[in-house]
Amino acid sequence: MTKAYSRAVTALFCLFLGGLLVWHVLLPDRDRSEVENRTLAQKPEFSWAALKDGSYTAAVEEYFADQFPLRDEWTGLKARAEQLIGKHLFNGVYLCGDTLISKVDAPSDGLEEKNLGYVAQLADKTEAPVYLGLIPSAAEIWSDLLPRGAENFDQAAxxxxxxxxxLPMVDFLGALEAHAGEPVFYRTDHHWTTLGAFYGANAVLEAMGKEPLSREDFTPETVTEDFNGTLYSTSGVHWLTPDTMEFWVEDAGLEITSWRTGAPEPGVLYDRSYLEQKDKYSAFLGGNQPLCVIRNEAAAGQGKLLLIRDSYSDALAPFLAQRFEEVHLLDARYYRAPASAYAADNGIDAVAVVYSVPNFITDRNLVLLGQ
Structure with a gap:
């Protein structure tokens, strides 16, 4: 290798880096990545104190990483290159053929035991019966798809x-395992599909002694065939066929009230505006909110159910509303008052703590259940 060649390579490399820097400076900063479904870091404000304690340089590094030109394309290229060298795990997500499955790490801080204790405290404080329903993720139901030797928390145990x-348990594990050969989870998202939620709803109804729903009573409506979910965003694996999303329950006869802003306002069973966005799963009930109530006049006298829940219940609740006069959805991440007091004040007949296992063993908000 001659000196002239080495200098030419060095010059080209420096020109490449300089070009990226100029490109970065000229491009307007983006507020959000639709592919990753998250807010991007913005240019940090300089201060001598922040420079001294290292927070400024860390913020600058995060800013440059988030605002890097063609970041989404580079992320996908990185994942593709890693696949070519035989890698199966991408940012905590396993690539299993045409399906993405989120790795579930074994808890190490004891939170999984504390959260069970908080549920027990809620049962002691609440006159209505408290059911516990923990939904195993695709890593458990579809464990046969995982790469050989893949690390995976034993959710069944x-x-x-x-x-x-x-406490009375909702057997989500048995309900989903019985239909493991069906598309009960999305391939690019961690949530269960509407079909999976249907089977889950019947597991809840069976646990509570209510008549199960019949699949023939619903006419699925395909509302999009272009759903790329959270695992698509997290993994960088952007070459899989998008998921199909369906709505099954008619909203006629159902009254939805949302406390999204802290005060009651009319809500919707399905917010179709989200179908035009990246976060399509939020079309179910309009996404995260502290409190939501679904009333069904046709089920008058069938009791009031309180779901203390995560986002899996957004797809579950429309089915349960067919068998209860009222379904109350309380999200402990945003609703800070005691759940036991809410149950007493609203004449709740049954309480169900319904969480996916990965969320339940990591959620630090469940301490509120013991209040």
Whole structure:
């Protein structure tokens, strides 16, 4: 290799880096990445104190990483290159053929035991019966799809541990395992599909002694065939066929009230505006909110159900509303008052703590259930 060649390569490399820097400076900063479904870091304000404690340089590094030109394309290229060298795990997501499955890490801080204790405290404080329903993720139901030797938390064993509380359990594991050969989870998202939520709803109804729903009573409506979910965003694996999303429940006869802003306002069973956005799963009930109530006049006298829940219940609740006069959805991440007091004040007949296992073992807001 001659000196002239080395200098030419060095010059080209410096020109490349300089060009990227100029490109970055000239491009307007983006507020949000639709592909990653998250807010992007903005240019940090300089201060000597921040420079001294290192927070400024860390913020600058995050800013440049988030605002890097063609970031979404580079992320996908990186994942494709890693696949070519035989990698199966991409940012905590396993690539299993045409399906993405989120890795579930074994808890190490004891929070999984504390959260079971908080549920037990809620049952002690609440006159209505409290059911515990923990939804195993695709990593458990579709464990046969995982790469050989893949690390994966034993969710079934944890469900056995949860049953030792002595509370009535909702058998989501059995309901989903019985239909594991069907598309009960999305391939690019961590949530269950509407079909999976249907089977989950019947598991809840069976646990509570209510008549199960019949699949023939619903006419699925395909509302999009272009759903790329959270695992698509997290993994960088952007070459899989998008998911199809369906709505099954008619909204006629259902009254939805949302406390999204802290005060009651009319809500919707399905917010179709989200179907034009990246976060299409939020079309179910309009996404995250502290409190939502679904009333069904046709089920008058069938009781009031309180779901203390995560986002899985957004797809679950429309089905449960067919068998209850009222379904109340309380999200402990945003609703800060005691759940036991809410149940008493609203004449709740049954309470169900419904969480996916990965969320339940990591959620630090469930301490509020013990209040």
């Amino acid at each position: 944890y469900l056995d541990r949860a049953a030792e509380l002595g």
